[in-house]
Amino acid sequence: MMGNVGDYLTGAWRNMWWDMLLRGAIAIIFGLIVFFWPGLSIATFVLLFGSFVFVDGILLLLQAVTVKDGRWWVRLLQGLLSIAAAVAVFIWPGLTALMFLYIIAFYLIFAGMLQIFAAIEMRKAIKGELLLIAGGILSVIIGALMFARPLTGALALAQTIGIFAIAYGILLAILALKLRGAGHKVAAAT
Template sequence: MAASSKRWAVTFSLLRGALLLIGGLVALFLPDYALKVVVVVGGTVLLVDGVLGALASQNYGIESSWPFWLSLVRGGLAALAGILLLLSPFLAGVLTVDLLSWLIGLGAIAVGLTEAFILIRYRKNFPPVWTSVAGAAIYIVLGALLIALPMTGALLLMQIGGGLVALFGLIQIVRSWGAAKERLARV
């Protein structure tokens, strides 16, 4: 992989992590405000995460032999969940909130399982393995929470989800920062 494309992959990963961290912290510390704007913020975060995740190719600047299409599938699933969430006010007349929560939750679980598959299949390419495991687990837990608690305890769900998204964003930053330091050490 060319040095320029590695730099872009690390930059997109850092940007993705920062956006996830900020969005998660807002939901964690301002749950009532976040609940009012969850459709826009949550949908945008998932959409941006999907697009930036696909652009970064999930390799974080590390040489990788796994297929690029797998990263696109993972990014596409996250982006689709974000689009569904952004369209949910319009879909609310057609679909129930529970069904929308299930769809978005299943999308998040699919993203987590895709990341878990990538980790298992290509574990040699992800130096600190715990960051990849944590990232996949956070998506799966967030999806399960959306399925299990679609309406009950909305503020609690907002805080838990916000904490998980903030943690995922922090993990993303740590993983990307490690790749950037490794890249700088080679220069």
């Protein structure tokens, strides 16, 4: 088993920790902007959300093609889902707030489920996958709450998503640093 862990960590993941750290930083910045921007309009929120999920999707696609493991397709699917959500909000920025809410909720639920699946598979290679599972569960919960209470105010929606993005970004950043540290330990041992 240790050989598999070492092979996995000496591969692309050890060198891609920065990608996960960048995703975490972008999520934190997005969350802070959304949470602390007084008087945020729904149009501005739509553009911020679309930009955030587009960049996250591109980074996930980068991981899908550079991290050579059996779970590349999960990152590919999550990246395509992120980009599709971004395209939807950019193409139809005039959607009603309710439709926009459903797009976000759908994205959060399915992206969270894919993240949980990836984390369960990752547990064979590293410790710290619980952080990824926690982020996925948080995503599913926020998405489900949005479906359950779709008529909450736009400000409450923005603040909820802001808090989620900050928490999610922190979890990704911690996991990235764990990946980096685990990669250095394996490299030193070999």
